[in-house]
Amino acid sequence: DADVTQTPRNRITKTGKRIMLECSQTKGHDRMYWYRQDPGLGLQLIYYSFDVKDINKGEISDGYSVSRQAQAKFSLSLESAIPNQTALYFCATSDLSGPQHFGDGTRLSIL
């Protein structure tokens, strides 16, 4: 969805580095989500936010943190990256009663 923008699209970094993935949306949605997808598998929820003051852990939050800077922005951080966090990361948004809209993902490789 062109209204959900993720940056960077690709990133290669080293073990132990701090990484921030950013997501911005122009859909005006209150709800935002971060997912992780490993090769050949479905998506796993990392964190989600229902509004600017709301942050919740998903299935696999260990090793990750998030910040909801504004309604339109939701960033995901890896404080000290490790190789098994190599994956495809997706941001999504939704309103109260509609489907989720996904960005095109960030491919993250940790060496």
Next chain:
Amino acid sequence: LAKTTQPISMDSYEGQEVNITCSHNNIATNDYITWYQQFPSQGPRFIIQGYKTKVTNEVASLFIPADRKSSTLSLPRVSLSDTAVYYCLVGDDYGGATNKLIFGTGTLLAVQP
């Protein structure tokens, strides 16, 4: 928590109708059934959602029997561009129930000429 089971893969030819069935034996009363499509290196895209009986939109139909323990996504006259992974999800809204949103591994549909 309603888990879903789908075939890992399916093959079809252009112009055929494709039916992908999903099992969700533990579906709750207030759960909806939602299907997403995902192309390589792209985020999932919403296709259709339903609660019971039949729902149809411009791209697909969704059939849900009375007991709601399964559902079938029907894609009419598929083309090569329908080759993708299809996910069935169960949750109490469009899947925005957050920690109840489980994508599973999906069904890889391969359409051949």
